[in-house]
Amino acid sequence: MDRKQSLFSAMISLARIIKGRPRISPALDGNAMLQTILNRRSVRAFQARSIPEEVFSAIIEAGRLAPSTVNLQTWSFAIFSPETWQQSFSHKIPFGGNRAVIIIADTYRAKQVLNVFPDCPLLEHTVAVMNASLAAMNMNLAAEAMGVSSVMLSETGRTGLLDANYIRTKLNLPAGAVPLMTIVFGYARGAPPPMPPRLPVTQIVFEGEYPSTDRLVMESWLDQMVAGYNISHPGSSFAKQLEVYQRKISQAESDLKEIVFGKNGDID
């Protein structure tokens, strides 16, 4: 592809991102809760304004009341104000957020009284990640319900799975507790960012057997991702972000194996 073609292709990709909107029947347009869910954005710029204590408590309550496998509630939430975050990590909450919650997939606590997955560490880990993520989404949407925006971080600022051992040390987490992500909460500053390009329904939904992947659709999606990344991540680029991942993943993988399977990493 020459330069002119590639510029044209980037413009098409940008146009696609900008017109990307939730597609629902007009009959449902009046459903305020549905609109809030479908128009949620990951926000990366927050006002200095504080989140009231009762609003933050209600967000936590949404995490506490999330559904979970066998009601095991395999989650813990490490909560932070700007001051306690600074104390723990010696830098500010990313993006000027006013509160932060580290979502931990926690197989440790429930196991003190009930061992549902003896000698099945991968199953146990998978279930814990699943449940903790359900709680995270519930908290995210409870925040939206109260006009509070958020972003889920798994890398930026050493906030999640890619720095699991760093966080584990800082918080003194026990065996079986895996930090997944930090949700940064705050009141959004500026206009909502555009929706990063989503795959079409036809690529992600199927009836009957799993369909073959449409490479053209996937390549067009990747073009849109690359073109759109700068808009939603000022000061970064998609390629730069991937480089960061490439530098960190090997260590993160071996740390995670040790957390899930124990010191010798024996999976049998």
Added chain:
Amino acid sequence: MDRKQSLFSAMISLARIIKGRPRISPALDGNAMLQTILNRRSVRAFQARSIPEEVFSAIIEAGRLAPSTVNLQTWSFAIFSPETWQQSFSHKIPFGGNRAVIIIADTYRAKQVLNVFPDCPLLEHTVAVMNASLAAMNMNLAAEAMGVSSVMLSETGRTGLLDANYIRTKLNLPAGAVPLMTIVFGYARGAPPPMPPRLPVTQIVFEGEYPSTDRLVMESWLDQMVAGYNISHPGSSFAKQLEVYQRKISQAESDLKEIVFGKNGDID
């Protein structure tokens, strides 16, 4: 504990379940979306009434628009009507549900064009599970917004992670696609079931370092679980359900290891 004491203890536990309600500031009582999120229940009895096509499409749209790590959208949704479910699995959708969606943590599709986690299968799996679960919760709450109830199943009726290989065969899933759960959707029949006992905020939320687990609180929670299980799961008991798990987990663990780490299960 003698019989009388144990009956008394069960009554206390039941009373605790029945009075278990969301705890938020009265100032937030008027927030309809927050109330919907906090009062969501896992429903296991559905009316025969059909979910309109546009309502089901909007539920799927909420899954499609969920947030995900690097916007990778590592999820696929296998969708079913009562008829197609019957064709695929030779029995009815559990609990008389009107639609079913199998949530698949899908590392296969995106990797056709972009490999973010080369040689890091556990990290890749964990991220996919996390993202697919965020999508699941988004769909669950979008349904609630439209008056549609649901339940997330990971075992009942061979619907999820504990029967991953069974589902993989039925749907012809490629390597790297892990069925996590089936969400069964429908209009609730009868009164909403009570909230299964949730751990108190003080057990799941912390500031600073991870706190020691309060065994008394955990044991009381387990008592409540056992006592309450029959209410929300007619025809079953907590002990019976655990037995089912014990029978299935070893096979499920070794299947999952093969899916995540490949045939020889080598994690290094």
